[in-house]
Amino acid sequence: MELSVENTxxxxxxxxxxxxxxxPTFLNNISLSIAxxxxxxxxxxxxxxxxxxxxxxxxxxxxxxxxxxxxxxSLFDNDAKRLFGYVPQDFAFYPELTPKENLQFYxxxxxxxxxxxxxxxxxxxxxxxxxxxxxxxxxxFSGGMKRRINLAIGIMHRPQIIFLDEPTVGVDxxxxxxxxxxxxxxxxxxxxxxxxxxxxxxxxxxxxxxVLIDEGVIIAHDNMQDLIDKHxxxxxxxxxxxxxxxxxxx
Amino acid sequence: MFxxxxxxxxxxxxxxxxxxxxxxxxxMPILLVIIMTAIQNSTFELINDNKIPILLxxxxxxxxxxxxxxxxxxxxMFKVIQINFKEKxxxxxxxxxxxxxVALTIPKAYFSQMEKQAQINAAKALESFGMAxxxxxxxxxxxDSLDISFQPVLQESYRYSIRGGLQSIMQIIANKIMIxxxxxxxxxxxxxxxxLKDMMKSQVTFKQTTxxxxxxxxxxxxxxxxxxxxxxxxxxxxxxxxxxxxxxEKLSGSFVRLKLLPTSYMLGLLAKQLVYLGVIIxxxxxxxxxxxxxxxxxxxxxxxxxxxxxxxxxxxxxxxxNAISFALCIGVFAQSxxxxxxxxxxxxxxxxxxxxxxxxxxxMPEAFTLIMKASxxxxxxxxxxxLFLENRMFIDILGTMLPLIIIAILLQITAFIGLKAQKxxx
Numbered sequence: 001m002e003l004s005v006e007n008t009x010x011x012x013x014x015x016x017x018x019x020x021x022x023x024p025t026f027l028n029n030i031s032l033s034i035a036x037x038x039x040x041x042x043x044x045x046x047x048x049x050x051x052x053x054x055x056x057x058x059x060x061x062x063x064x065x066x067x068x069x070x071x072x073x074s075l076f077d078n079d080a081k082r083l084f085g086y087v088p089q090d091f092a093f094y095p096e097l098t099p100k101e102n103l104q105f106y107x108x109x110x111x112x113x114x115x116x117x118x119x120x121x122x123x124x125x126x127x128x129x130x131x132x133x134x135x136x137x138x139x140x141f142s143g144g145m146k147r148r149i150n151l152a153i154g155i156m157h158r159p160q161i162i163f164l165d166e167p168t169v170g171v172d173x174x175x176x177x178x179x180x181x182x183x184x185x186x187x188x189x190x191x192x193x194x195x196x197x198x199x200x201x202x203x204x205x206x207x208x209x210x211v212l213i214d215e216g217v218i219i220a221h222d223n224m225q226d227l228i229d230k231h232x233x234x235x236x237x238x239x240x241x242x243x244x245x246x247x248x249x250x
Numbered sequence: 251m252f253x254x255x256x257x258x259x260x261x262x263x264x265x266x267x268x269x270x271x272x273x274x275x276x277x278m279p280i281l282l283v284i285i286m287t288a289i290q291n292s293t294f295e296l297i298n299d300n301k302i303p304i305l306l307x308x309x310x311x312x313x314x315x316x317x318x319x320x321x322x323x324x325x326x327m328f329k330v331i332q333i334n335f336k337e338k339x340x341x342x343x344x345x346x347x348x349x350x351x352v353a354l355t356i357p358k359a360y361f362s363q364m365e366k367q368a369q370i371n372a373a374k375a376l377e378s379f380g381m382a383x384x385x386x387x388x389x390x391x392x393x394d395s396l397d398i399s400f401q402p403v404l405q406e407s408y409r410y411s412i413r414g415g416l417q418s419i420m421q422i423i424a425n426k427i428m429i430x431x432x433x434x435x436x437x438x439x440x441x442x443x444x445x446l447k448d449m450m451k452s453q454v455t456f457k458q459t460t461x462x463x464x465x466x467x468x469x470x471x472x473x474x475x476x477x478x479x480x481x482x483x484x485x486x487x488x489x490x491x492x493x494x495x496x497x498x499e500k501l502s503g504s505f506v507r508l509k510l511l512p513t514s515y516m517l518g519l520l521a522k523q524l525v526y527l528g529v530i531i532x533x534x535x536x537x538x539x540x541x542x543x544x545x546x547x548x549x550x551x552x553x554x555x556x557x558x559x560x561x562x563x564x565x566x567x568x569x570x571x572n573a574i575s576f577a578l579c580i581g582v583f584a585q586s587x588x589x590x591x592x593x594x595x596x597x598x599x600x601x602x603x604x605x606x607x608x609x610x611x612x613x614m615p616e617a618f619t620l621i622m623k624a625s626x627x628x629x630x631x632x633x634x635x636x637l638f639l640e641n642r643m644f645i646d647i648l649g650t651m652l653p654l655i656i657i658a659i660l661l662q663i664t665a666f667i668g669l670k671a672q673k674x675x676x
Contacts, residue, residue: 058510081512090503096267097260108256109513137267153507 008071009161009192010034010057015066017052027052027216030066034194034209036160039187041207041224042196043236045244048214050196051089051165057194058086058163070161082111085159087151089166095139099130099149102138103156110157117156124152127182144175151179155186162186164195168202180206200236210236214244253513257521264495265525271491275529276536279484283477283537287550291472301329302412305344305353309335314361318423327415341399351404352412355397364424367391368431376435396420426450471551477541478634479607482627484537485530485570486601489577489594492526496581497590500674515675523574530570556637561644565637568654569630575661576626582668601625629654 010033017027027049034040042050055061057068059075073080086092093102100121107117125131128148133141138149147168155162164183168176180202187193197203203210210227212220220227220243224236233239265271306322308315323330331348341353370390398416400409429449433441499505508515541553556562577594584590602608604618605627614622622628632650636642669675 060506060509078512081510084510086507086510088503088506090506092503092507094260094264094504096264101260101263105256105260106507106511108253109508109511111253111512113252 007036008033009036009038010194011067011069011072012057013067015056015063015068017049017056017061018064027056027063027213030213030218032211032218032221034192036071037187037190037192039184039193039206039208040195041203041210042194042213043200043203043210043240044213048244049216050213053213054163054165054194054196058084082157083159084161084163085154085157086163087154087165087167089169091146091150093138093146093149093153096137098135098137099125099152100134102149102153106153107156112157120156120158124156128152129178144171147171147175148179151182155191159191161192161194164193164197166197166199167195168197168199176202200240204236212240212243219243254517254521257518258525261522261525265491265529268491268495271494274490275484275488275533279480279487279533279537280540282483283480283540284548284550286480287472287476287541287545288548290476291550302327302352303348303350304328304330304412305341305348305350306330306332307335307338307341307353307355308332309358310356310360310362312359312361314365314423314427315356317426318356318361318419321419321422322416325415325419345399345401351401351408353399354416355399357394357397360394360396361423361427363391363393365427365431367393368424368427369435371428372431372435375432422450473541473545473551473553474638475635477537477553478638479631481534481537482569482630482634483598483602483607484533485573486576486598486627487595488526488529488533488573489580489598490591491529492522492574492577493580493584493590493594494587495522496578497584497587500581501586505674509674515669519578523571523578526574526577527567527570530573531566534566534570554638556641558637558641558643561642561647562637564644565630565633565647565651568651568658569626569633572626572630572654572658572661575658575665578665579661579668582665582672582674602627604628606631623653624657626654626657629657 012030012032015027015030015032019026030053042053044050052061056063057075059081068075070080070083073083094105097105103121103124104117107120112120121134122131125134128151130145130148130152133145138146141149147170151164151167154164162183167183168179171179183193183195183206193206195203195206204224207224209222210220210224211218220239222230228235228239231239231242233242304322306319308319319330319332322328331350333344335355337344338355344350345353367390396416398413400412404412426446430441430446433445499508508518538553538555542555546552576598580590580594580597584593602625604614604622605611605625606614606622607627611622611628611631629650633647633654636647636650666675
């Protein structure tokens, strides 16, 4: 898919990555354009390179070769860091602090002022159903509540791009519904979502465009529905199995 | 500034919610300083204030022997418990029964042998002066040994003190006999008691002073030695909490997020260091206050504060910065919280041992001198003792502060290199 520069949120050009010098190249010559305001899914079996790809897009890992830009900015500029939010698979907060205290700290470090932190915290805590427990320590929370605060921290500075690495893993249906509904709302307000998950039913509901990667290379990249129709499958799960096979991946 | 305040607040909240860490940083050193001061103080009192119980098995019934017992009792060092010589075979049981640490056995006719030897010596002396032609036996008498038995718990230093005390008393008796013998040899009559007393009066007195910057320096006591030493130990024990806190953050998901924020992690590290410096200052205030106001209520010597409080604050800040830099290094290089707390605490104990917290630096073996001077404890203690024991001025402690500042800078650089190598900072 060719996109104009002004319409591109994330651009990867010939990106390769290697974990250790003696290991074979893990991601090989990946080029990818993600459009502004897209709901973009990255899928693949275990060890395919999904998290590595997302880690490079956020700057956690540096590519061996190639370039990555966000809205035309180099990824390693401090300004680029304000453009995106990251919701990692692992809980990324201080469990000894309360939701309010976590949001206060991360908000300040995102560069928000006191008033902005107060407004955004109250808004997010209310929307994600955490307002009543805002002053309780997070370590006492259920998995679903922790997932919701994990999301709230990643988006509290209203980023233009939101990277979501399995944002609903291990949560109940209510929490999943709340998270997915809110993500769609953010997208409707202009945010670009870049999402990875093993929950393909949820992905079908959320994603517009997808990329399938396996063994470090892109094996499919298109509009999700077009891809399903093209391969004459009933859904994303059938398409996934058709393209990546039934063999176990470790 | 707002980001820095937020980081300070976050660190403070994390700290106050870490109750185990707080207990380790405050309760443990408070207990240590009280226990160690009490132990050292009671040891001091055992030798200097209390009388050491001594069992005396005396098989010599002469007048000189009775004089020896009187002198032994008057000396003030011993509480003499006289036991019938026939019970000597039960010495172990009797020592236990009387809680005696030492037993002395005087063999039969010991002092008459001593008197005979004195007469021989007197005759030899007179002959050498040309005053008399000594005749009779001139062969020296071989004195029997005095048998001293110690309880096995008694350390060598105490045995040495007891042997020294007994030796001095025995020397007084020997001198008395010698003087009397010389007098009677020259004057052919017994020496009058008053004259003997005059002769035996010691003219030697000691005036004890402790080197200090001012004239009214207080005499160092167990508190002056222990409180600064264990306060320094407490400062370095923050490694368990700060090192663990760093590893926990490094290994948790929150660190991944921190790396992606448009704020440098170095700001967070600075906030962490400042909060822990606050903890160290609080430790110092608490421990010094206990030394000053609680110790006297516990019958322990009061901690006398140095007059130069500005220098004391400077020493506390530099030592604290050193302790924090050390904890930072441990936190950067440890791969788990167990490593940070295990390696951190053991290394603090080793550094403290080399630095003179457990054994004074002057008593260290020669081979350890170099390692000793690489320990921040050594320089920290030197600086504290300079203030607490010698009332030194600011300019005088700069010499011991400079190595501490250099060590802290080296530790900070090492931590930064570690963070760079692990790609934790750009």
